[in-house]
Amino acid sequence: MDIKAADVMKLRQMTGAGMMDCKKALIEAEGDYARAQEIIREKGKLVAAKRADRETTEGAVVARIDGDKAIILCLGCETDFVSKNAEFQALANAIADTAIKNLPADAEALKACPLADGRTVEAAITEQTGKTGEKHVLVGYEKIEAPFIVSYIHAINGKLGALVGFNKEVPADLAKGVAMQVASMNPVAINKDSVPQNIIDNELTVAVEKTKEELVRKAVNSALEKAGINPAHVDSEDHIASNTAKGWLTPEQADQAREIIKTVSAEKSANLPEAMINNIANGRLNKFFKESTLEEQEYQMGDGKTSVKAAITAVDKEAKVTVFKRFSLND
16 A cells, blocks of 8 residues: 555654654554554554563653642653653653642552543553653652642752642742752651651661671670781681682681681670660661651751751741652662
8 A cells, every 4th residue: 555655744743653653554554544543552552561671760750739739750761862852751741730630549540540632641651652662651659738838850860859848838948958858868757756667667677686796796806806816807708718818817717717706706696785785776776867857867958067857947936847759760
């Protein structure tokens, strides 16, 4: 069948697909535009299936605010080249417009929402996958409600963004600074009281184990030094073998070090002071709260000594952050 350039261009305008894809679809559909569009859509699904296991480390984070409601989402792709494509950016923004209009409950619900052109979000993502040959995926979607909301999207790459909700309006520079804080410092919660219990339990477990390891290592190193052996030369079996081969350890010293490590480790592990371990572990947990909760973090826009909470209350004693959401393709 003779397919004219004008026919190909018409289908391209209807679908946004490449010229060769449009020509092949028209040939297969014997000139039927409706069938050709369906073929192109099916091609997108096929490409999406083939690319399903690929990583999407590039993309765009987009936010929308409408009064006391806001959304933030991330549309991912495989390469920086595609993420900067005008069609990709337009799709990310169209999905954001749909999200703020409908405020779906979650990402799956958002995929079923219709865009302005009638296609569902999921169908549009699949079709765009077919056009570019790269995997496209809705990496995440969140919504918040608060009396005053500010958003921040990293201007350089657009792959990092945050929403922050306050209990009342605060100055624009402070609001933006706190949003940038959330984006850059990635706090786990607003304050220690809002840290999920599973995170606290995990951090405490890690702190306890780390403390035990350090106490055992200190005892072992002390015993090695008393025996005239440099602890740094025997801190692993590979080092013992390597340093023996270099002549830094005699075979007798290597065997002696192995015996000291084995014996002292067992003795110290069986007699660790529980109260001391718990005190040190709790100190580490408090350090985690200081470094990882928004209110206690050092305010990056401040003087290097002020916490985020202090920076906010210095402006308005009644103001506080009530909610935040963050997305990053770099983490």
